[in-house]
Amino acid sequence: MDSVKNKIFNYLTQAQKSDFCHYLASFVKKHYTRPTSEIADMFIEDEKHYLLIQSSRFPWLEEYLENEDFLKDIELYIKENQKKCEYAEKQRPYYEKQKAYAKEQRKLAQERKMAKLPPTKAQLAFYTKLCKKYGLESKINPEKASRLDLKRAIEDILNRSDLSE
Known part of the structure; x- marks a missing residue:
């Protein structure tokens, strides 16, 4: 993920890139099961709508929306975020087991303390x-x-x- 992040959106300032990547990642997290191109189209439509009503989080985005490199970067970043979301979904059962085990251990520690x-x-x-x-x-x-x-x-x-x- 970090290697991809270093290769894309290099024409944006560091603050713009950071804000945009965080926002795009949260957008992908909501729709990660859909195809990459569909997510990209949804995101671009949303941003065009927000720019039209002058309520965009990224007013500087208007100049890049038609840029081919920008669209490729968006799709690449979306793919990477989809992989990350799928990996997290696969890890969920293990994470839940760890949480249950940790909860059980805390309960046992509390009981040991109360016994004394x-x-x-x-x-x-x-x-x-x-x-x-x-x-x-x-x-x-x-x-x-x-x-x-x-x-x-x-x-x-x-x-x-x-x-x-």
Whole structure:
């Protein structure tokens, strides 16, 4: 992608090239499943429309829209962006697996941390209220229990109450 970027739109200033490439990449991302020429035509039609109503992001683009080199550069950049989008789509399942694994690891780390900490006053108060409300006998010794133990006990009580209702 970078090698293509260095070869195209060299007649634009660095700022123009950067803005234009970012905008074109986001446009391609929306329509990457369509053929390259169709995307290029859609983009050019949109830009002509915006220039006509004097609302274009790139007012300097008017002088290049009929330039053959500019159109070739657009199509080349669109092809490269389509490849990038297709690659990202192929990588999506792996990315989702990584996200799920990382989420699981964060949850385990949080549980390990909670297992070492004493319960909070709010947890203890909530647990005792739940025990009184449902007429249960406290199974946990508050001095020896951890935050994780109390959390699981509270979840058990709430799950039982949901099932009984």
